[in-house]
Amino acid sequence: MFRRLSDEALTISLMVDGSPVAAARGDTVAAALLAAGITEFCRSPVSQSARAPFCGMGVCFDCRVTIDGEASRQACLTPVRDGMTVVTGSGRRGLLLEASR
Amino acid sequence: MAAISEDSDILIAGGGIVGMSLAYGLAREGRRVTVLDEDDLSFRASRGNFALVWVQGKGVGMPCYARWTMRSAALWRSFASDLEAETGIAIAFEQRGGFSLYLQRQKLEAHMRALTGLMDKLGPEALAVELMDRKALERMLPAIGPDVVGGTYCRLDGHVNVLRLFGALHEACRRRGVSYRPGASVKAITSKDGSFLLSTTAGPFEAERVVLAAGLGNARLAPMVGLAANVSPQRGQIIVTEKLERFLDYPLSTLRQTDEGGVMIGASKEDAGFDIGTSVKVLNSLAADAVRMFPLLARAKVVRSWGALRVMTADGFPIYDASTQAPGAFLVTCHSGVTLAAAHALDLAPCLANHVLPLRFQPFSPRRFANVPETV
DSSP states (O other): OOOOSSOOOOOEEEEETTEEEEEOTTOBHHHHHHHTTOOOOEEOTTTOOEEOOSSSSSSSOOSEEEETTEEEEEGGGOBOOTTOEEEOOBOSBOHHHHHHO | OOOBOTTOSEEEEOOSHHHHHHHHHHHHTTOOEEEEOOOTTSOOGGGSOOOEEOOTTTTTTOHHHHHHHHHHHHHHHHHHHHHHHHHOOOOOOBOSOEEEEESSHHHHHHHHHHHHHHHHHHGGGOOOEEEEOHHHHHHHOTTOOTTOOEEEEETTOEEOOHHHHHHHHHHHHHHTTOEEETTOOEEEEEEETTEEEEEEBTEEEEESEEEEOOGGGHHHHGGGGTOOOOOEEEEEEEEEEEEBOOOOOSOBSSEEEOTTSEEEEOOOOBOOTTOOOOOHHHHHHHHHHHHHHOGGGGGOOEEEEEEEEEEEOTTSOOEEEEOSSSTTEEEEEOSOTTTTHHHIIIIIHHHHHTTOOOGGGGGGSGGGSTTSOTTO
16 A cells, blocks of 8 residues: 655664564554555444545554554654654554553 | 524523533523534633542632532432433443542641531531542552642542533534534624523624623623623643553542543643743643652653643632623633533522522622622
8 A cells, every 4th residue: 555755774673563564764563564565554433434644644543553562653653763663553442451461 | 694593582692511411400400502613713611621520628718619519429320311311322331430539648637627527517428538548548549659648538429521521512412403503703702581581703693682601701701781790811731641451440639530541630820921831830730749749650652632621710619690681691711621421410500591590509609709780
């Protein structure tokens, strides 16, 4: 669905849902995931329908992913970092479960 | 321009929760109603409220307000089911009781003293507010933090999805033939030959009766019909979190988890004039208290915050009044429009439908304020 417009070197390595994804310095997590063909970032908390980045500017909360163990990070606002782990597919967040871990 | 009569029996100035609850109740009584509302950017207390149907703590200093609040709480269940049945909109009303929690023992004790004084005055109708120690609280609110010293529980308290309540009120009114006119800010009211003529930004409207339910706007409108509405803005700021799996089964007076999972955190009170903004200082304070009450909230993401203006009288109690200078004009104002929605629709509206404000509303007259003359 998305392709990169320039030939930048993909020097950054992320682990997304257990699989490696290459990214360029300066990418947001959202851009890196979309460029890698990932189109489901999370599920809406009420209807559980799949969601992906919508506004791209931090106000819609449809790009939520878990980054380095922290849930509900907004992918469109987070720059990639080498070695970052990303988990997609979360629905309504379970704080009680997180607290007990 | 000729007056748009629309064959209305009654005009309501103000299409917030108070105005729409009254419109619904009047329509149920077979009256033809037109609601005149302002715009999206008007102050609109109804857009900023906390969605509580709240009994405990109401009426300290005016026992009849406590009784009026309890009356509304008792009517709320059937009010909710009627709205849902008529519109197909589920409003998620829950009434399993609610809590006031305290982080400081002196404040809890002061709260209990005020409540006990009120319950003594109310006599046999006394509402059941229980003092809860930590053990009791932990059973019902398992996520509370160690800093909570205690609280009170009232089984009549509850909450509702207020966005859907408002939608249901609008839909129920539409189905019952209420005419809703937005963009119709009332500029002037004149009365002649037993009829009221309202000049608005959407043209003139005319009817035999008018109800002022315009919140802060009532201050400007009331004198036009020989009434007085001493209301002033009190700002409240609210924080809303991302939607979470349910961890809180009961509303608190300052914090609640909605049916869809978001947590609303509120209860600030400021005199900020007509400024509906937010301040980092207040939001920080709200967040800090919320995290002390429910430590797991420290991880929750905030998705938005807002400021809104409560419609406050000097003593915090409602004003209900009927004009003697311009018979047929009524005034309704309160800051608990959600709690009182049921009583407004199912008790007050039938009175207004019959052109009267019964004597039991006397204590709510603005003549209780020292600076309102007897002639009003």
